[in-house]
Amino acid sequence: MPSDTLQLLLGWAVAELRKIDIESPQLDARLLLQHATGLSREDLIIDPDRGISPAAAASFRAMVARRLAFEPVSRILGEREFYGRAFKVTPDVLDPRPDTETIIDLALPLMNASSRILDLGTGSGIIAITLLAETPEATGVAVDLSPAALVVARSNAVRLGVASRLTCVAGNWFEPVDGRFDLILSNPPYIPSADIAGLEPDVRNYDPHLALAGGRDGLGPYRTIAAGAAAHLAPSGHVLVEQGAGQADAVAAIFTAAGFKVAGTGVDLGGHLRCLIFSR
Numbered sequence: 001m002p003s004d005t006l007q008l009l010l011g012w013a014v015a016e017l018r019k020i021d022i023e024s025p026q027l028d029a030r031l032l033l034q035h036a037t038g039l040s041r042e043d044l045i046i047d048p049d050r051g052i053s054p055a056a057a058a059s060f061r062a063m064v065a066r067r068l069a070f071e072p073v074s075r076i077l078g079e080r081e082f083y084g085r086a087f088k089v090t091p092d093v094l095d096p097r098p099d100t101e102t103i104i105d106l107a108l109p110l111m112n113a114s115s116r117i118l119d120l121g122t123g124s125g126i127i128a129i130t131l132l133a134e135t136p137e138a139t140g141v142a143v144d145l146s147p148a149a150l151v152v153a154r155s156n157a158v159r160l161g162v163a164s165r166l167t168c169v170a171g172n173w174f175e176p177v178d179g180r181f182d183l184i185l186s187n188p189p190y191i192p193s194a195d196i197a198g199l200e201p202d203v204r205n206y207d208p209h210l211a212l213a214g215g216r217d218g219l220g221p222y223r224t225i226a227a228g229a230a231a232h233l234a235p236s237g238h239v240l241v242e243q244g245a246g247q248a249d250a251v252a253a254i255f256t257a258a259g260f261k262v263a264g265t266g267v268d269l270g271g272h273l274r275c276l277i278f279s280r
């Protein structure tokens with residue numbers, strides 16, 4: 001057990017996390033130590049021999065133990081940064097992924113002050129809330145089948161100042177939705193259900209099953225969204241979806257068969273074709 005200085009605690013945690021091949025042991029240990037101590041990254045660099053209170057050290061060790069059980073850092077901290085904003089994350093929502101920023105980059109140029117957006121499968125609310133926060137007079141509706149996820153989305157909408165422009169409704173895709181929208185967006189569950197057991201433990205043990213499972217071939221939600229989109233899209237509106245690596249052709253075929261054409265594409269940080277834009 002190390003003595004409780006910043007440097008020794010950090011070194012101990014990094015060594016422990018390396019033993020189980022955590023991808024970014026330095027970063028994870030640093031974020032947890034900052035959270036436990038309330039210190040900044042600069043504090044950790046400038047004063048590595050600083051002593052830590054027993055309470056902060058105990059809290060840090062407890063957090064490292066959770067990470068050693070493969071719990072993602074964002075879940076331990078209860079917060080995840082997305083498009084420059086901090087979103088609350090709980091066990092009821094998908095841990096937002098950086099790749100989902102691709103759909104934001106594609107959507108923003110399509111929006112104007114009066115845009116009305118629909119976010120299907122909103123989870124923590126990252127897509128709808130980010131778009132409304134970036135477009136100060138736009139309004140939107142966010143849908144999720146999970147009422148518990150909607151509690152998180154609502155709380156993020158309040159925290160990020162868009163609650164008066166976002167309606168959160170529980171239900172199955174389009175079922176609770178009336179009217180037409182300029183943008184319909186979704187990052188639906190897209191993992192073939194049989195593949196979930198083989199995912200990394202930080203995903204399969206911590207992301208809600210409902211947020212991952214896309215049915216037999218992972219494409220079920222796209223079929224439902226493509227079938228319902230025309231009835232809810234404004235005449236010159238667009239549908240934007242995120243899909244898994246390697247699914248773009250299949251998703252494009254589903255929307256093409258439903259009368260849409262591909263109007264744009266977006267590539268994620270890993271070079272995968274991550275998002276598609278459709279128009280009529």
Ligand SMILES: C[S@@+](CC[C@H](N)C(=O)[O-])C[C@H]1O[C@@H](n2cnc3c(N)ncnc32)[C@H](O)[C@@H]1O
Nearest residue numbers: 094121122123144145172173187188189210211
């Ligand atoms: C992959 S997660 C995406 C969450 C969030 N939009 C994001 O990008 O982080 C998919 C979301 O779809 C929701 N969902 C699953 N089935 C649904 C359905 N039939 N109707 C509405 N939402 C559904 C899940 O609860 C989950 O929040």
